[in-house]
Amino acid sequence: xxxxxxxxxxxxxxxxxxxxxxxxxxxxxxxxxxxxxxxxxxxxxxxxxxxxxxxxxxxxxxxxxxxxxxxxxxxxxxxxxxxxxxxxxxxxxxxxxxxxxxxxxxxxxxxxxxxxxxxxxxxxxxxxxxxxxxxxxx
Amino acid sequence: xxxxxxxxxxxxxxxxxxxxxxxxxxxxxxxxxxxxxxxxxxxxxxxxxxxxxxxxxxxxxxxxxxxxxxxxxxxxxxxxxxxxxxxxxxxxxxxxxxxxxxxxxxxxxxxxxxxxxxxxxxxxxxxxxxxxxxxxxx
DNA sequence: GCTTGACCTGACACTTACTGACAGGTTTTA
DNA sequence: TAAAACCTGTCAGTAAGTGTCAGGTCAAGC
Numbered sequence: 643x644x645x646x647x648x649x650x651x652x653x654x655x656x657x658x659x660x661x662x663x664x665x666x667x668x669x670x671x672x673x674x675x676x677x678x679x680x681x682x683x684x685x686x687x688x689x690x691x692x693x694x695x696x697x698x699x700x701x702x703x704x705x706x707x708x709x710x711x712x713x714x715x716x717x718x719x720x721x722x723x724x725x726x727x728x729x730x731x732x733x734x735x736x737x738x739x740x741x742x743x744x745x746x747x748x749x750x751x752x753x754x755x756x757x758x759x760x761x762x763x764x765x766x767x768x769x770x771x772x773x774x775x776x777x778x779x780x
Numbered sequence: 781x782x783x784x785x786x787x788x789x790x791x792x793x794x795x796x797x798x799x800x801x802x803x804x805x806x807x808x809x810x811x812x813x814x815x816x817x818x819x820x821x822x823x824x825x826x827x828x829x830x831x832x833x834x835x836x837x838x839x840x841x842x843x844x845x846x847x848x849x850x851x852x853x854x855x856x857x858x859x860x861x862x863x864x865x866x867x868x869x870x871x872x873x874x875x876x877x878x879x880x881x882x883x884x885x886x887x888x889x890x891x892x893x894x895x896x897x898x899x900x901x902x903x904x905x906x907x908x909x910x911x912x913x914x915x916x917x918x
Numbered sequence: 919g920c921t922t923g924a925c926c927t928g929a930c931a932c933t934t935a936c937t938g939a940c941a942g943g944t945t946t947t948a
Numbered sequence: 949t950a951a952a953a954c955c956t957g958t959c960a961g962t963a964a965g966t967g968t969c970a971g972g973t974c975a976a977g978c
Contacts, residue, residue, distance in 0.1 A: 647925065662965055665928095677973060679926060685903050692906040695914035699889060700882050703964065713901035720898035723907050724890070731886050734879055741876050744838055748869050751837060752862070760858035763851035765823050768830040769861050776833035785954065799957095800936060815944060817955060841935065 646671070649682045653690045660690070668693065668707055700730045751775050784809070787820045791828045798828070806831065806845055838868045889913050 646664070650657040663669045664680065669689065671680035689710065696706050705726050712719040754774070761770045784802070788795040801807045802818065807827065809818035827848065834844050843864050850857040892912070899908045 645926070656966085658966060659964090661928095666964090677926085679973085688904060689906065691914070692910065695910050697964095699910060699913060700886060701910075709907065713906050716900075718898040718900050719907045720909055723909050724893060727886055727890050731883070731890065734883050734886065738876060738879050738883065741872055741879065745869070745872050745876065748838060748865055748872065752865055752869065755862060760856040762854075762856050766826055768827065768851050769847065769857045771858055771861050772830065772833050772837060772839075775837060776829070783955070794937085796937060797935085803957095804935090815955080817944085835935095842933095 644682050646680055646682065649686060649690065653687055653694070655690060655694065663690070663693065663703075666703065666707075668703065668710065699727065700734065701726060747775075782820050784818055784820065787824060787828065791825055791832070793828060793832065801828070801831065801841075804841065804845075806841065806848065837865065838872065839864060885913075 644652070646660045647657055649655075650660045653660075660669065664671060669682065669686055671682045671686065673679070674681050692710075693703075693706055696709070697703075701709075709719040709722055709726075712722055751771075755771050758771060758774070761767065763769065767773055782790070784798045785795055787793075788798045791798075798807065802809060807820065807824050809820045809824065811817070812819050830848075831841075831844055834847070835841075839847075847857040847860055847864075850860055889909075893909050896909060896912070899905065901907065905911055
């Protein structure tokens with residue numbers, strides 16, 4: 643039994659994150675009958691810890707919501723967890739390749755530009771440095 | 781002199797993107813006096829081409845807006861372009877390292893989990909697979 | 919018993935770069 | 949002349965927060 647601020651502090655999570663999770667329904671506090679303040683339980687701290695761990699493993703909040711939902715319905719969320727991480731492993735591999743490609747492209751551009759003068763913009767060109775990269779790719 | 785649809789088609793950009801760029805002020809069409817339709821010039825096509833190229837090099841729309849602004853004020857945007865790409869090269873390097881770390885973590889987790897049974901959630905645990913990863917890290 | 923400061927509340931705007939849908943007005947083509 | 953194609957502005961949604969606002973509540977000190 644605690645307020646949002648206490649839960650945030652004890653779980654080492656910013657207060658606005660606790661509020662955000664509450665707003666999107668990941669956390670479902672009850673209400674203090676007297677003042678209407680949100681009241682969190684010990685199980686919310688467990689849940690918040692789980693959310694932190696899952697996020698650190700690359701799970702999105704939407705996926706975490708599905709996992710929590712599965713658990714709430716009395717099913718083991720583990721098969722879903724295995725399925726999601728397999729997908730993330732593939733996606734992340736793709737993403738890394740994409741960023742590496744961009745990295746090479748940026749480094750090559752900067753290098754090529756070292757021999758080029760700055761130019762003034764006109765109706766046909768904004769910055770010939772960037773336009774030259776597009777030209778090469780054609 | 782053309783409408784949004786024509787500009788989009790000629791520049792091979794989705795119509796909603798042209799509208800989006802217009803809404804955020806990257807493109808500034810005049811108005812047809814008769815029907816109030818937006819009217820784009822040849823220079824907008826040049827600009828749109830530039831935006832496409834800059835985006836492909838990793839520039840954000842906000843950065844592109846600054847570059848365009850510099851050009852509009854009659855200054856060469858090239859120094860700014862060089863400065864931004866140097867920053868992106870560093871940032872992207874960092875991002876790649878971060879994703880590689882995540883990749884190793886995910887692969888190790890999936891591997892470790894192959895020897896673990898699925899579990900049922902309770903008040904102290906949601907999914908022991910994910911919680912075990914957090915435990916190891918402590 | 920009252921004030922002050924810390925804490926709580928909901929609501930909203932902003933971030934990135936679109937993506938999609940909506941209702942209604944205009945233009946072109948058959 | 950009517951239907952098809954295209955135009956308009958506006959709004960909501962995406963992911964995951966981050967930040968601000970005005971105002972309500974609580975505990976401590978005087």
